[in-house]
Amino acid sequence: MIAGPRGLAGCRAPAQQRLVAAPRPSAAPARASRGIAARAAAAPRAACSGFVASGWASAVRGQVERSRPGGRAGDAPKRAPVRMCGIIGIYKRDGQVSVELYEGLLMLQHRGQDSAGMVTTDWEKFREFKANGLVKDVFDEQVTLNKLKGHVGIGHVRYPTAGGASAGEAQPFFVNSPLGIYLIHNGNLTNTDHLRSMLEGSKSFFNRHLKTSSDSEVLLNIFADEIHRAHQKFVQSNSGDPNDRKTEFVLEAGERMMQALEGAYSCICLVKGVGLVAFRDPHGIRPLVLGRRTSPHGDEWVVASEDCAFGPIAYERVRDVKPGEMIIITPEGRLLSQQCVPGALNPCIFEYIYLARPDSVLNDISVYNFQLGLGTRLAKKIKRQGWDIDVVVPVPDGSRPAAIQVCAELGLPYREGLVKNRYVGRTFIMPDQRMREMSVRRKLNAMPVVFEGRSVLLIDDSIVRGTTMAQIVDMVRRAGARKVYLASASPPVKFPNVYGVDMPSKREFVANGLSDEEVCQALGADGLVYQDVDDLIATGRALNPSITEFDAACFTGQYVTGDVDEGYLAALELSGRGANRRSGVAKVELTGAGAPAA
């Protein structure tokens, strides 16, 4: 029991104000094609070079098994409410890199579940394989990985934020001229259309032909185009051999490319004759970490979205790639670095709340410590509510550190009242809201032994659509809870993320246009507190005071790259990324002043 003045009182919702399924928008057929059966039918879509049959068959097998009703614990293709991409590049001195890339990608699987891809090389031949599906289904250890020969390589797991979700838009992307470049990208460009029209239209840009609607393909072609220009400039003004200058061309291109791109990009490339090339946008929005291990033949290198990928393959964290920096690991294994443009570290704060694994250290901040810090600050706000709390229960897994810390601060018992089915992954795409709700119930089960007759505080890392929380509140009441209070370790999500996190469209956010009290009613709870934005930012700054500004746009609407083009935001909303990619839009049925904006 916590003493203190009473806060949000009696905001439990009448039944008709709970979350309901919105009528299906007209894009229903497109969404239906994302459904389980449709995915099975669409499964044979591996895109590869070098070899086909085995990896393709494995990818298809995985998809069909997952799609079979009742098969493998109903383990259908998974969709979390917010997701992004994971990237990794490894330079080994000898042996085969594919198994290490595979292990690294497994550690990054939480970042993207639509497709996985890899390219490996001995700097003579490049071998590539990519397909839709999870890492374990796309790559077959016996066959695919064996055929991916070479001691250097890059790997990607994708959750699309631009373009489609077909295997053809899975990464890596490739251009054969100049040099031969494979690229993987985590992030999202906000001036893709402008860049695309320059590439395809303007004579000064050598008229490149783009095959897909992916922003990453545009980025690769801008890079290639700038290398081409650097080469041409050299040929016009020098008599030396341009073959000796490839690395210089790439570094020069890096500078010009970063001046042209807007948005977020952490990228890794293989560039023939130059090496493994990694770079990060001037705001350092998406993470990118460098690691190393020593071998009898010299240093071996890894670059990845998160350093949690390093442990299983025995690399150690060296440092983050700096905002605006380009790193090159030469074919001989030498590390070169250039600051292409001035950088300022403005990392995405959502990485620490939900996206990244707690065992990662990003921008010198331990994700786990960040989440503990969120708990410390949240506890103060909870205390002010004066709620009569018997037990604190986290919504597993992401909110455990915050909940542990809330309990430590407030002297309350911590209980695991929601048991997670480990054979069901993160949130599913489902053809309607009823099935989405079902997926929450399949994933989490409330234990009456914890809830019976008690007043409970449930803590989650974030509330996005509210689907998860609304279901849990109902479950917990059915399990006998006397009162159900809610706390979110992050502030209400109200604005789209344009930097590589595929979030539902604005109209899907449960907090869109509603006060906290109205959200509380919509979720059917007895009280609700959100973390304050100032406390969220202060948590990060306390752990790394050199970060003067985080990207917290999904909470504040302020974008660190400057005002994002209104047209782009409107198109994002219209395209229904998020909304159309997932079915069963949840909305809150409230009328009057607090009703959500259309």
Ligand SMILES: O=P(O)(O)OC[C@H]1O[C@H](OP(=O)(O)OP(=O)(O)O)[C@H](O)[C@@H]1O
């Ligand atoms: O309000 P919503 O739209 O329901 O989204 C919010 C929920 O989504 C995430 O969990 P998720 O199920 O993705 O994965 P987790 O099991 O790793 O927490 C997040 O941790 C919240 O629990």
Ligand SMILES: NC(=O)CC[C@H](N)C(=O)O
């Ligand atoms: N989530 C991401 O980082 C996505 C990368 C890229 N924008 C794509 O859609 O493929």
Ligand SMILES: [Mg+2]
């Ligand atoms: Mg969750």
